[in-house]
Amino acid sequence: MKKQVLSYWLKDSQKKTYPRLESNINVDVLIVGGGITGLLCAYQLAKLDKYRIALVEKNQLYHSTTGYTTGKATLQHDDIYHQLLKNKGETIARAYYLANSEAVLGLKKIATEENIDCDWVDTKAVLYAFNQEELKRLQKEQSAYDTLGIPYEWLDKDNIPFPTLGGLAIPNQGVFHVVKFLDGIVSKLNIDIYEKTKIIKTKPSEKGAVAETVDHYKIHAKHIIIATHYPIYKRFNFYFMKIKPVCSYIAIANEFAIPSDNAYINLIEPVLSIRFLDSAMPKLMVAGFGHDVKNYYSYREQIHRLKTMATGKLQAKDFFEEWYNQDYETMDMIPLIGKAADGPLYIATGYRKWGISSSFVASQIIKDQIQGVNNQYAYLFDPCRSKNAFKTICYNFAMFSTVIKTKLLTVPKSIKIKPGTGRIIQHKMRKIGIYIDQNGKTYSEKPICTHLGCTLRFNNVTKTYECPCHGSRFNYDGTCLDGPAVRNLTKL
Ligand SMILES: Cc1cc2nc3c(=O)[nH]c(=O)nc-3n(C[C@H](O)[C@H](O)[C@H](O)COP(=O)(O)OP(=O)(O)OC[C@H]3O[C@@H](n4cnc5c(N)ncnc54)[C@H](O)[C@@H]3O)c2cc1C
Ligand code: FES
Structure with a gap:
């Protein structure tokens, strides 16, 4: 590959x-x-x-x-606990908490016992609110923490080093260098x-x-x-x-104006998830602006919005890395x-x-x-x-419109493609995916997903083809990377 x-x-x-x-x-x-x-x-x-x-x-x-x-090891999975309490009951919500609490301890134990130098740092994981809607959800989550006995600390806005309405902090969580x-x-x-x-x-x-x-x-x-x-x-x-692909964007900056201490995340998009890395020369990692992969956002614009928000809220400057990543979520x-x-x-x-x-x-x-x-x-x-059959049916019903949208999407007939970038273009009756590498070598693929035939999009952040239907991903040379698709793209 x-x-x-x-x-x-x-x-x-x-x-x-x-x-x-x-x-x-x-x-x-x-x-x-x-x-x-x-x-x-x-x-x-x-x-x-x-x-x-x-x-x-x-x-x-x-x-x-x-x-x-992003490499946060935490049991604080957004505001899942009040939702689990409401939808599944206390026994399941508590079991989810305990399983993940043991997991964070288990990961740290492996790193310690095996003497793995993976930059593990104990942190507070802070769920914070930018606006009233998030604050209301945070208050529900706080009440779920009380019910389930999850240890936490309420942070007033003055105790969070950037403008928020407050946050819920769980102690003894971790961030580390996963690789x-x-x-x-x-x-x-x-x-x-x-x-x-x-x-x-x-x-x-x-x-x-x-x-x-x-x-x-x-x-x-x-x-x-x-x-x-x-x-x-x-x-x-x-x-x-049964599982839907969701994505987020990540960027790393050398300069920022807040103490490099806790890991932070808010609830409603635009999400600004924050952690720090490299304690010798601290760097700020931000992640967010996520969406269902079926939504047609521009990858470049989403990264740009993420960086702009980080600059506005945290005075982040000198960004030197960025990428895009996908994960799956279940209906419940x-x-x-x-x-x-x-x-x-x-x-x-x-x-x-x-x-x-x-x-x-x-x-x-x-x-x-x-x-x-x-x-x-x-x-x-x-x-x-x-x-959750109902949610599953609704999700898959909505998918029909995505499949059709991928087929009807118009793409330029011819366009100048710069080295290191790719595009999907229309040539006569068919679409062609083209990527030109830094040495000028051209890769041409049929931009049709080998799972169920949706038309792909080219992601210039990661140089990959992405399927908006169920999240299959292919490298610029057509190699299948992830998702339900098993076969590589057809070469043209
Ligand atoms: C933007 C973003 C930020 C995230 N941040 C966090 C975070 O801070 N904290 C957190 O808890 N989680 C986070 N996650 C989620 C977490 O990173 C993933 O859930 C996790 O890495 C998934 O790991 P995995 O091993 O299951 O899958 P993968 O890492 O995808 O591994 C699967 C492997 O299987 C291989 N494979 C696939 N098909 C085949 C095949 N047919 N034959 C052989 N091999 C195959 C693939 O090549 C791949 O290497 C984040 C996710 C995203 C998208
Ligand atoms: S059509 Fe299902 S992943 Fe592409």
């Missing part, structure tokens, strides 16, 4: 490269996907020292969603790892389950963990109707984690941009399920739960 635009985190990576799988193999546990979910599952299972484990990754370890995160953390985890793992090994099929078999690589090698396993972000469970599955806000309906196959997805703690929860649940041990939180995340 051609080079992706690397994030600040990935530029620091010390990870080795791993071979492609070139034979059939038999293992106890196969993990598909080398993001934080796959690697935490590998770590937890390897610690038991009783399974032969292999992990296969279609590109490079943690070069997908995980390598482009250094995973570099550390990988260096401790004694398992077989294969990169550039794409799985095209997973299914139950007589002895457990079997996966097939794109080169038609078979991996027989007693258990298969599908940690592929979008679950590639079965050749054609309907998860794209709770991730899908655990054993799938048939066979020893396990999935973990739908983290709603809170995948750092959720991936740890996933690794605990799946480890227990593989061992046949009861996990007290498994019922909450059960991927087979079938409630």
Whole structure:
């Protein structure tokens, strides 16, 4: 695969490269996907020292969603607790809190016990309000914290170093360098790892389950963990109707005018999520301006708006990094984690941009399920739960208009494309996706999603094609990166 635009985190990576799988193999546990979910599952299972484990990754370890995160480890997932109390009741809201609280502690414990230098900093996670509507939601969340016994501190506006109406702070949360953390985890793992090994099929078999690589090698396993972000469970599955892709933008600045202490986030778009990195030479990371991927915002304009807001509120200057990232969310806000309906196959997805703690929860649940041990939180995340049908139907109904919109969208007939940028243009009766690299080499792809045929958009922030329908993403050379699509784009 051609080079992706690397994030600040990935530029620091010390990870080795791993071979492609070139034979059939038999293992106890196969993990598909080398993001934080796959690697935490590998770590937890390897610690038991009783399974032969292999992990296969279609590109490079943690070069997908995980390598482009903000890296906050917190149980404060926006204002989820009052919504869970209202929609699911106290038992489920409390279980969600406890599972994520244990996850934050668990991540820190791994970093400490394994001596991984991942710039972990204990912080307060602060949910703040810019306006009255957010303040009302914050007050509801505060009352949920009281009900559930979540420790917090109310911060008046004078205790927040930029203009707000106040905030709810949870102590003892963390921010860290996720790539250094995973570099550390990988260096401790004694398992077989294969990169550039794409799985095209997973299914139950007589002895457990079997996966097939794109080169038609078979991996027989007693258990298969599908940690592929979008679950590639079965050749054609309907998860794209149960999880929706959402995105956000990230930028990093060298200069800013507030103390580099807590991690902050507000509730309603435009969201300005804030954290700091590099304590020796502090930098400000801001994230936000997120939206459903089906909405046609300009990627460049969203990044520009994010930076302008950070400059206005925090006097941020000298931005030197920016990127765009996507995650999936479920209709009831709770991730899908655990054993799938048939066979020893396990999935973990739908983290709603809170995948750092959720991936740890996933690794605990799946480890227990593989061992046949009861996990007290498994019922909450059960991927087979079938409630929220109404929301699911509404979401998928609305998707029809997106599909049609992608087909009707007009694109320029011819346009000058600068090196390092891409566009979709109309040539005679067909659309062509063109990217010209810095050396002047041209890449031409058919900009039609290989999942269900929606027309793609070109994202000049990340040099990728994006599908507004269910979130499939392709590198500028057509390589499939993420989402329900399995095949690369057709070359033109
Ligand atoms: C802008 C943004 C900011 C975020 N910030 C935070 C934050 O501060 N805190 C937080 O808790 N969460 C955050 N998140 C969410 C978090 O980053 C993700 O939920 C998490 O990284 C998902 O990890 P994963 O391992 O499940 O998926 P991924 O990192 O996407 O890993 C899946 C891997 O599977 C591989 N794969 C896919 N298909 C195949 C196949 N067929 N064969 C083999 N391999 C395959 C992929 O190449 C990939 O490497 C953020 C998300 C976004 C979008
Ligand atoms: S992801 Fe479904 S059509 Fe593109």
